[in-house]
Amino acid sequence: MSPNPSDTSASTSGQAILVSVGWPYANNHLHAGHLAGAYLPADIFARYQRMRGNRVLMVSGSDSHGTPVTVRAEQEGATPEAVFERYHQSFLETFKGFGISFDIFTSTDTPNHIEVTQDLFLRMLKQGDLYEAEQELLYDATAGRFLPDRYVEGICPRCQFDGARGDQCDNCGATLDVLELINPRSKLSDATPERRKSRHFFLRLTAFTERLIEWIERADHNNWRPHVRNFTLGMLREGLIDRAITRDITWGVPIPLEGYESKRIYVWFEAVIGYLSATKEWASANGNPDGWHAWWTDPAARTVYFIGKDNVPFHTVIWPAMLMSDGTLNLPSDVPANQYLTMSGSKASKSRGGVVWLPDYLERYDPDPFRYALAAAMPETSDADFTWAEYVRRNNDELVARWGNLVNRVLTITRRNFDGRVPEPPRLLEPGIFSGDVLRHAPYRLSPESRALLDRVDAAFNTVGGDYDRVQMRRALTGAMEVAGAANQYLDTRAPWQAVKADRDHAAETLYVALNAISGLVTMLNPVLPFTTQRAWEYLGHEGTVGIAGWRRTPVLAGTVLPEPGPLYRKLDDSVVAEEEARLGL
């Protein structure tokens, strides 16, 4: 049973919310850092908003262009298309495996994206926000390619450190101009690059500085994450620099003008447009080509961008400037960028190893425990560390022992003692005095502690929901799990396994209440644990999917037949820690 993605995205009520997720470079598989940084928080947020009845559209796609894809292709002797296709397929499988519920996951290699990009390019050119100028660049004659700054190394003109990159010296921290480097050499071929002039289009970022500052400083951006807001403001106050948005390459979106056949629009300008083109593609595919307006031109829409922190400038400066240039499109409502996830203390990185590859993980373990462990340790305010020891601990102590066991013990006692059905608590009216309909519809007589537990569950929908809405996933998860703890306490206090022998009404009430509390928890935890909560939902005798029932405690009705449950999570042996750490190669 798959925890289906878009139960309600086609619904016409609720607020339009665009969940935009960073576009992964199609030059390698995805790893845990990608999941914790962008895809998981976006998915949790999207699932929550769908349950609230909002019109969610979750979009992203593979970034098929860019130097790394080309470089990888050359290393393999393959075409960039082949490299991109391979990893695009990998991404799709990974998202399916982890239940990342995109409404559309497309790529930048589509006719639609090229058209949308070229259209915006031409309009910005007409507006004067793009202009043409000559630029002097380093050219690697051996590799036959102009070199991005970071692909050039040499001696730092400030500190004489040999190994400075074209953009920055790692030794003294100075920001460099690639042309200043002494004895430059290409990282691609080790050749000495030569200077060549080339005409390019530039984005007139400097023209947007004031408008961007005003926009960021507006009151409603005070709840942006401090690191996102401060970084952006700092950048704006330091002064923006017009950037070239075209390159002398052949893999990318063509420039829609004559005489530029050897150049392409560069990824950092083009990829962010993907949010818009993906929305348009989705709308067309759903038979309503104008449908994209609901998220992009209706000011009531909310647009949230889930990215890693390295991506902040593109989403809080460059993309907003492009949207301002257009003038009709909504600016980002929030950019809740995450910090980095470190793996046992070292940075997760495609290049440096020490990485948990997601396709690899899925071959050995279930998705929900990973979603849970990452959500519980999500790098929301600062870098967070992932260790396998902590993963096993959270799986065993929190998912198995506290939550899974709660579900299992309640279902088991109930089925054994009440004929496999949800028992009925005693009602307020005593039989004999009234009868028939009056008796059948009288409210249940619940003890104060029963009432208190259900109240606590219901109240948690507000607090936990608010946390999901503010993209504070750790807090949301803590709040929900505390309620699971309260349910365990309640059970111990009421000891229904004893009460069944002496006072069946007492036990009936306890189990009825516990089942209802679990029903609430299933909904509350569903955004984080979509697979296992769906199973728990079915164990409770509910029909359909968790998501469709909405953001509220769905009542478990007395008399409902309970199917035979199975364990939601499996306990992991401690040996997993050593095995996986060996695999990490740390």
Added chain:
RNA sequence: GGCAGGAUAGCUCAGCGGUAGAGCAGCGGACUCAUAAGCCGUUGGUCGCGGGUUCAAAUCCCGCUCCUGCUACCA
């Protein structure tokens, strides 16, 4: 260099102006429905260092030390 975040119990972290908190680990206990899970109690901290503001600071301000990250042409 600039900027940001962090430094709190053995471990992972929360608290961010009002007598130090959680989970795990450790110790003790009562129970036994459950994937030997759950529940109750308990040991344990001069809240990185030095100043300052305040009736009151882990919490605000200044300085310092250490760690991590970002620094827009590898998105």
